[in-house]
Amino acid sequence: MDQPLKQAAAGIPAAPASQVTDLSLLQQVRGGDQQAFGVLVGEIYPAVYRAALRVLRQEQEAEDVAQDVFLKIWRDPPELRADANLKAWSARVATNGAIDRLRKKKPDISDDLPDQVDPAVSADEAMQAGEAAGAVQQAIDHLPERQRLALVLTYYQGLPNKEAADLLDVSVDALESLLARARRALKATLSEHWQGLLEDFAQGGHNEEGSWKAI
Amino acid sequence: MSKTAEMKRFKDVLLAYGANPENWPADDHETLRKIASSGGTEVQACLREAREMDAVLNHLPEARVPDGAIDRALAKVMVPPSAPVVDLQAVRAQRSRFRDAIDMRQAIPVGIAMAASLMLGVLAGFSDLTSTYIPDTGTITLASIDEDSAAESLISFEAFTFAEGDVQ
Numbered sequence A: 001m002d003q004p005l006k007q008a009a010a011g012i013p014a015a016p017a018s019q020v021t022d023l024s025l026l027q028q029v030r031g032g033d034q035q036a037f038g039v040l041v042g043e044i045y046p047a048v049y050r051a052a053l054r055v056l057r058q059e060q061e062a063e064d065v066a067q068d069v070f071l072k073i074w075r076d077p078p079e080l081r082a083d084a085n086l087k088a089w090s091a092r093v094a095t096n097g098a099i100d101r102l103r104k105k106k107p108d109i110s111d112d113l114p115d116q117v118d119p120a121v122s123a124d125e126a127m128q129a130g131e132a133a134g135a136v137q138q139a140i141d142h143l144p145e146r147q148r149l150a151l152v153l154t155y156y157q158g159l160p161n162k163e164a165a166d167l168l169d170v171s172v173d174a175l176e177s178l179l180a181r182a183r184r185a186l187k188a189t190l191s192e193h194w195q196g197l198l199e200d201f202a203q204g205g206h207n208e209e210g211s212w213k214a215i
Numbered sequence B: 001m002s003k004t005a006e007m008k009r010f011k012d013v014l015l016a017y018g019a020n021p022e023n024w025p026a027d028d029h030e031t032l033r034k035i036a037s038s039g040g041t042e043v044q045a046c047l048r049e050a051r052e053m054d055a056v057l058n059h060l061p062e063a064r065v066p067d068g069a070i071d072r073a074l075a076k077v078m079v080p081p082s083a084p085v086v087d088l089q090a091v092r093a094q095r096s097r098f099r100d101a102i103d104m105r106q107a108i109p110v111g112i113a114m115a116a117s118l119m120l121g122v123l124a125g126f127s128d129l130t131s132t133y134i135p136d137t138g139t140i141t142l143a144s145i146d147e148d149s150a151a152e153s154l155i156s157f158e159a160f161t162f163a164e165g166d167v168q
Helices: A003-009 A017-030 A034-056 A059-075 A086-105 A123-128 A132-141 A145-156 A161-167 A172-189 A191-202 B003-017 B026-036 B041-058 B069-078 B088-131 B147-167
Strands: none
Touching: A017 A034, A017 A059, A017 A086, A034 A059, A034 A086, A034 A145, A034 B069, A059 A086, A059 B069, A086 A145, A086 A161, A132 A145, A132 A172, A132 A191, A145 A161, A145 A172, A145 B003, A145 B041, A161 A172, A172 A191, A172 B003, A172 B041, A191 B041, B003 B026, B003 B041, B026 B041
């Protein structure tokens, strides 16, 4: 009897097909199957890498974090529940790893303005160049670090608010305050171009994948 | 919670988490969903504003995975456990010190042998010379050096040259 049938028989809601595949691959990885591991890495690497990149904003460091995640999976495959999502689990491990790495570089993730901003172009310049998504990216990059991380963890990584607050060492109330300030700041920064942005996005016009590295 | 407090919480949640109820805190879900579906003008305005911000945040493209990144990850993970990293400089320095120590060990007995040979040669020569000293003339004749002391000196010389060659 295959895995979904077993679950159905046990009264457990069956996981989506991709999750079943991931979990069965994980089972094979647990048995030392290198080929299965290769398939698994190919499937979930982008999610893991992007999770780290959103936090760190540096490609090489994000790659290092992703490699650490897969080393961990290979050496000690996680025991996940049948309904667990390996991709989400791995992305979360990558997020934690990225936050740890960020803390080592900068022990006090403060609410100051970011000291390291992509020097490429400002939001205004990006808008003038017709790159709406680039303008938003620049505005996010210019947020104070904790506001940016609060937004990244809750909005882009989809972490529950309690978990995001724990990662940032703040209360849930403080996290909500950071999120509200982040959204207000973004709107203020992009206010001149707000209608243009909405129209651009409504028409589906944005950069091709990879034009903007952080998110 | 009063209506005013509920409305304030609704606005706070929209401002923090956006208009998608899936992103709202679980504790607030039920109350906020009721407010959202109430259809009041203020509620609709708050929802519209939150949706606009969500639209802006949603339209960022996903970052491209660098070429070869997956292969690099696999290569790092699949690499067999390697031997401990050896510091070649340290090994060379250690080897050099060891060689020096060996040289010193060789030099000490060689030096002792040379010194002993020299002393023996000098003593032998001195005893022969004293026995052949002629007070009257105050000169030393070549004939006074016998064959034994000559052979002794030769052995000392050979020992010296052998030791030199060995060291090199």
